[in-house]
Every structure is written in structure tokens, then in C-alpha cells.
Amino acid sequence: MIEVKDVMKSYGNQDNKLPVLKGITAKIADGDFVVILGASGSGKSTFLNVVSGLEKPDSGSVRYDGRDITKLSDGELTGFRKDTVGFIFQQYYLLPNMTVEKNVRMGADLAGNSDYREIIKAVGLEGKLKKYPGELSGGEQQRVSIARALAKKPNVLFLDEPTGALDEETGRQVLAYISALQKERGFTMVMVTHNQNIAQMANTVIRMNSGKVMEVSTNETPMTAYEIGW
Amino acid sequence: MVVGMKDAAKLIGISIISCCAVLVCALFMNYYLDILQIEDLLSTEQAVIFYHAQVSTAKVVCGVSGGCLLATSVVMLSFYIKHYIDTHKKELGILKALGYSNLRIAKNFWVFSTGVFLGTSVGFAGAFLLMPEFYERQNEEGLLPEIVVSFHPSLFVYLVALPTIAFAVLAVFYAALKLKRPVLLLLKNDFQSSSKIRRVKQGRDCPFLVDLRKHTLRTKKTLVFFIIFASFCFSAMTQMAASMNELASKMMGIMMLLIGVILACTTLFLAITTVIKGNTKTIAMMRVFGYSQKECCRALLGGYRPMSYIGFALGTVYQYALLRFTVDVIFKDMEGMPTYEFDFPVMFLSLAFFLVVYEIVMYCYAGQIKKISVKEIMLE
Numbered sequence: 001m002i003e004v005k006d007v008m009k010s011y012g013n014q015d016n017k018l019p020v021l022k023g024i025t026a027k028i029a030d031g032d033f034v035v036i037l038g039a040s041g042s043g044k045s046t047f048l049n050v051v052s053g054l055e056k057p058d059s060g061s062v063r064y065d066g067r068d069i070t071k072l073s074d075g076e077l078t079g080f081r082k083d084t085v086g087f088i089f090q091q092y093y094l095l096p097n098m099t100v101e102k103n104v105r106m107g108a109d110l111a112g113n114s115d116y117r118e119i120i121k122a123v124g125l126e127g128k129l130k131k132y133p134g135e136l137s138g139g140e141q142q143r144v145s146i147a148r149a150l151a152k153k154p155n156v157l158f159l160d161e162p163t164g165a166l167d168e169e170t171g172r173q174v175l176a177y178i179s180a181l182q183k184e185r186g187f188t189m190v191m192v193t194h195n196q197n198i199a200q201m202a203n204t205v206i207r208m209n210s211g212k213v214m215e216v217s218t219n220e221t222p223m224t225a226y227e228i229g230w
Numbered sequence: 231m232v233v234g235m236k237d238a239a240k241l242i243g244i245s246i247i248s249c250c251a252v253l254v255c256a257l258f259m260n261y262y263l264d265i266l267q268i269e270d271l272l273s274t275e276q277a278v279i280f281y282h283a284q285v286s287t288a289k290v291v292c293g294v295s296g297g298c299l300l301a302t303s304v305v306m307l308s309f310y311i312k313h314y315i316d317t318h319k320k321e322l323g324i325l326k327a328l329g330y331s332n333l334r335i336a337k338n339f340w341v342f343s344t345g346v347f348l349g350t351s352v353g354f355a356g357a358f359l360l361m362p363e364f365y366e367r368q369n370e371e372g373l374l375p376e377i378v379v380s381f382h383p384s385l386f387v388y389l390v391a392l393p394t395i396a397f398a399v400l401a402v403f404y405a406a407l408k409l410k411r412p413v414l415l416l417l418k419n420d421f422q423s424s425s426k427i428r429r430v431k432q433g434r435d436c437p438f439l440v441d442l443r444k445h446t447l448r449t450k451k452t453l454v455f456f457i458i459f460a461s462f463c464f465s466a467m468t469q470m471a472a473s474m475n476e477l478a479s480k481m482m483g484i485m486m487l488l489i490g491v492i493l494a495c496t497t498l499f500l501a502i503t504t505v506i507k508g509n510t511k512t513i514a515m516m517r518v519f520g521y522s523q524k525e526c527c528r529a530l531l532g533g534y535r536p537m538s539y540i541g542f543a544l545g546t547v548y549q550y551a552l553l554r555f556t557v558d559v560i561f562k563d564m565e566g567m568p569t570y571e572f573d574f575p576v577m578f579l580s581l582a583f584f585l586v587v588y589e590i591v592m593y594c595y596a597g598q599i600k601k602i603s604v605k606e607i608m609l610e
């Protein structure tokens with residue numbers, strides 16, 4: 001269970017403060033699939049970074065099963081990220097001078113996971129094991145970053161617009177794979193997206209507007225990646 | 231203007247090294263030119279022998295230290311320009327895309343020679359401040375007639391003006407050469423470009439961290455050179471300084487010690503800063519995933535430790551060989567020259583000192599790594 005309470009975050013200095021999160025409260029149950037929707041600049045990415053422990057809020061708390069991660073030291077936070085969370089970013093952020101295999105191992109080694117090749121295979125990249133990120137298409141790179149995050153066997157997976165750079169066909173494939181794996185392993189998933197349709201796949205939808213939660217809705221009958229519109 | 235004075239200011243390493251080089255060379259060359267004047271005034275045979283020994287020392291010191299330091303400056307400058315172009319690929323790429331020619335962009339790189347000018351000028355001036363003292367010490371026993379310090383304008387040309395011009399030309403041509411890349415490769419960022427891929431064999435069942443360490447070592451050969459060079463200088467210069475105390479004069483000993491330590495530290499700092507700067511994104515990504523600061527350090531910097539030991543060993547051998555040669559060949563006719571033996575206590579002292587300095591530097595940089603924010607990956 002992740003409990004976010006009264007989280008505030010602003011950027012800039014004293015004279016020129018830009019409040020980005022203006023008191024956010026939310027609960028995310030274990031094994032839930034949460035989608036965060038909102039206009040560009042509404043603070044979705046910032047929220048994701050704070051909840052996942054990449055960034056500290058100015059005030060408020062983020063509790064994982066009662067443990068407040070905003071109070072952790074830098075070293076403890078690193079340990080927390082290692083044991084608990086996985087990330088998939090819109091821009092992939094693969095290590096350019098490591099092969100696909102090594103990029104995935106970067107995640108796998110942390111969890112002592114030796115069957116990372118299975119995951120590479122599952123995202124359809126077994127033929128590209130020895131290729132470098134610069135030699136892959138955008139969709140392929142995104143799949144590497146997905147494999148890298150999944151190989152880490154996270155309890156909570158954070159995704160910031162994972163399909164932003166993908167075409168419809170690849171996007172659907174990737175989403176189908178991630179959500180199937182989520183059902184199988186039962187990890188929690190928090191995804192930021194622009195795409196309203198993807199929200200239909202989620203159990204819970206959080207709508208944000210200028211740094212505040214506008215609406216939280218639950219979805220009784222989530223659709224699959226091939227049933228939603230695009 | 232593509233390259234600002236601010237970028238040139240970062241070239242402090244080159245300034246320091248050229249300052250040392252010019253200081254030593256100006257001191258000994260001036261001495262050499264002045265001592266030549268008194269050749270006719272020599273009366274005793276002992277004075278003639280001493281005179282020749284002094285002339286040879288001046289030549290050896292100039293050749294060895296001047297040559298070494300010059301080579302380092304050239305390597306460092308090329309390295310720095312390459313680094314500058316790599317880190318400013320985007321801006322340079324945009325200029326190229328707009329239609330600026332390579333040479334037109336490269337012309338601006340002359341600014342980098344200001345660091346050389348600054349260093350050589352300071353070194354040259356410093357040499358003249360030290361000269362009266364130095365002349366006196368060299369002739370402490372009064373074997374030679376009094377030597378007067380005189381200013382040789384040609385030295386200024388050779389040691390300050392020419393190096394500055396040469397480095398300006400070198401900077402422009404090297405930049406032009408490096409800019410000869412297709413625009414697209416310059417515009418792509420590190421996370422996308424395939425241009426920078428260095429195919430290093432990555433072991434099939436090698437853990438990620440081990441591979442990362444091997445990779446950092448193999449793709450940054452210049453840095454390996456710098457690390458070896460830094461420890462080489464440190465080892466050779468500190469040990470030689472101790473022997474100089476006995477063989478020559480205290481002042482030469484202190485000068486050697488200072489130059490050795492400054493040179494070693496400058497190169498070490500430069501090398502390690504580049505390793506970290508060049509891997510900022512990798513470190514940030516590793517921290518996002520939860521690799522600890524210690525693991526990042528070990529993977530990126532740990533591989534250089536054995537290299538530094540190699541450098542130290544090489545430096546020890548080198549200084550021994552050089553001193554043996556000097557004592558056996560150049561000073562062989564001198565009477566009352568102390569015999570030269572390899573000095574183990576000094577070596578161990580130097581090694582201990584070296585280890586302390588190295589580990590302190592590494593420790594400081596570990597702090598630097600800690601400061602890299604995980605958000606760094608999202609900045610472009």
C-alpha cells in the first residue's frame with residue numbers, strides 16, 4: 001500500500017517560486033494498476049518522481065506500508081529503489097555503450113535475476129542481444145528499457161508515458177505484455193499517460209490538473225490492450 | 231563566439247604544466263647561456279670540469295623536464311579539445327547545420343592557447359625571480375667566477391611567444407579535424423547516437439558492473455595514459471627530488487618535488503574529472519536503479535588503481551636509470567661526487583605518500599559521484 005499525503009513541491013528559488021504539486025493526497029493499493037492523466041505541465045511526471053523516491057517533496061509524506069520514504073537518507077533511498085521500484089521512462093535512457101543484453105543485466109543483476117534472457121525474448125528482442133541502443137528503432141529501445149525494468153523484479157513499476165514514442169501496433173504489444181506480466185506477478189503499476197484510451201486498461205484512474213488531484217475513479221471492468229481505442 | 235574565455239579558463243591544467251615547463255627551462259637555459267660567457271675566464275682544471283658538468287646538467291634537465299612537460303601539454307590540449315567538442319556536440323552541430331564551415335568554427339578555438347600564454351608568462355617571470363638565488367646555489371663552492379643574470383630576449387620568443395602561437399595553431403587544426411564529422415552525428419545526443427559506440431567485447435556471462443569497469447577502462451585509453459603518467463611523475467619526481475638533495479642542491483630537490491606533485495595532481499584531477507563527467511548519465515541511471523554510490527565508484531574508478539601502481543613502478547625504474555646514467559656518464563670525471571645507490575626507504579616513503587594522495591583524491595571524487603542527482607538523466 002502506498003499512501004501519499006499532502007505532498008507539495010515547487011521549483012525555482014525564493015523570489016521566483018513555481019508550485020508544481022499543490023497538496024496531493026492519494027492511495028495506491030498493492031497490485032493495483034493506476035493510470036495518471038492530465039494536461040501537459042500539470043505535474044504528472046513530478047508526482048511520479050516524488051512517489052518513486054527519485055525526488056524529495058518540500059512537504060508531505062509518501063508511505064510504503066507505513067514507511068515514510070521522504071525521511072530516508074540518500075543511501076537508504078538508493079537501497080529502497082533497489083529493492084522496491086522499477087522505472088520506465090519516455091526517453092528510454094539506455095546506456096549507449098552497452099549492448100541490449102548488458103542494459104538488461106543492469107537491472108537483472110540487482111535482483112540476482114538469472115533468467116533475464118527470458119524477458120528479452122518475451123519483449124521480442126532475442127535477435128538483438130548484441131546490438132547497441134543506437135542501432136535500434138525507438139520502439140525497440142523502449143522494449144529494452146521495459147525489459148531492463150522488469151528484469152529487476154520490482155514490487156512497484158513506474159512508467160512515464162511508456163508508449164509516447166511508439167506507433168499503435170508496437171504500443172499495443174508493449175502494453176499487452178506489461179499488463180499480462182503484471183497480472184502474473186501481481187506487482188503494482190503506476191503509469192503516466194496522455195492517452196485517454198489507455199486509462200480504460202487501468203483499475204484506478206487519477207486525473208490531475210495544475211498540481212492537484214481532480215478526480216479518482218475506479219474501473220470495474222478494465223479492457224485489454226487490444227480492446228481499447230488508440 | 232563558439233568558445234568563450236570561460237571555457238579556456240578551465241584549461242588551468244595546461245597553464246600549470248606550461249608554467250612548470252617554462253620555469254624549469256627558462257631557469258636552466260638562461261643559466262646555460264650565461265655560463266657560456268665565462269668559459270674563457272676559467273683558470274683551474276677543476277673549474278673546467280665543474281663547468282662542463284654544469285653545462286651538461288643544464289642540457290639534461292632542460293631536455294628531460296622540458297620535453298616531458300611539453301609532450302604532456304600537447305596531449306592534454308588535444309584531449310581537452312576533443313572533450314570540449316564531445317560535450318558541445320549539439321551547439322557545434324547546429325552551427326554546422328546552419329552552414330558554417332569547419333574552419334570557420336575551428337578558428338574560435340585559438341582561445342585555448344590563452345591558457346598556455348598565461349602559464350608560460352608566469353613561468354618565465356617566476357624563473358627570473360628565482361634566478362639570482364639559483365645562480366648562487368649552483369656555484370656555492372665558488373669554483374666558477376661570478377655569473378651575472380642577464381636577460382636573453384630570444385628565450386622569451388622561444389619559451390613564451392612561440393609556444394603560444396604553436397598551441398593556437400594546434401588547437402585550430404585539431405578542432406577542424408575533429409569537426410569533420412557528419413552534422414547528424416553531432417546533433418544526436420549520447421543516448422541515441424551510434425557514432426560513439428565502441429565495440430568492446432562484452433563477456434557473455436559477465437555481470438554488469440564488471441563489464442562496466444572493463445568498458446570504462448578500454449574506451450578511455452587516453453585516461454589510462456594520464457593516470458599512469460600522473461603516478462609516473464609522482465614516483466619519479468619525488469624519488470629523484472630526494473636524491474637531488476644529495477647529488478645536486480636542496481633547491482633543485484625542492485623544485486623537482488613541487489613539479490612532481492603539481493604535475494601528478496593536475497593530471498590525476500583532469501583524468502578523474504573526465505571519467506566522472508563522461509559517465510554522469512550512466513551514474514545517474516545506476517542510482518535510479520538503486521546501485522549504491524560505492525558500487526558506482528568501484529565500477530568507474532576502481533579499474534584505474536592497478537594502472538596507477540604500474541605508473542609508480544615505471545617511475546621508480548625510470549628515475550633510477552636516469553640518475554645512474556647521470557652519475558655514471560656525466561659526472562664520472564667529477565671528484566668528490568657522492569656515489570648513487572637505489573634508495574629503498576625513500577621509495578617506500580614516496581609510495582606511502584602516493585597511496586595516501588591517491589586515496590584522498592578518490593575519496594573526494596566519491597563525494598562528487600554522490601552529488602550527481604538522479605534527475606540528471608532527465609536533463610538534456
Ligand SMILES: Nc1ncnc2c1ncn2[C@@H]1O[C@H](COP(=O)(O)OP(=O)(O)OP(=O)(O)O)[C@@H](O)[C@H]1O
Nearest residue numbers: 011012018020038039040041042043044045046047
Ligand atoms: N527541474 C525543474 N525545474 C523547474 N521547473 C520544473 C522542473 N521540472 C518540472 N518543472 C515544471 O513543473 C511543471 C510540471 O512538470 P511535469 O514534468 O511534472 O509536467 P507533466 O505533467 O509531466 O507534463 P508532460 O505531460 O508535458 O510531461 C512544468 O511547468 C515544468 O516546467
Ligand SMILES: [Mg+2]
Nearest residue numbers: 044045046160
Ligand atoms: Mg511528463
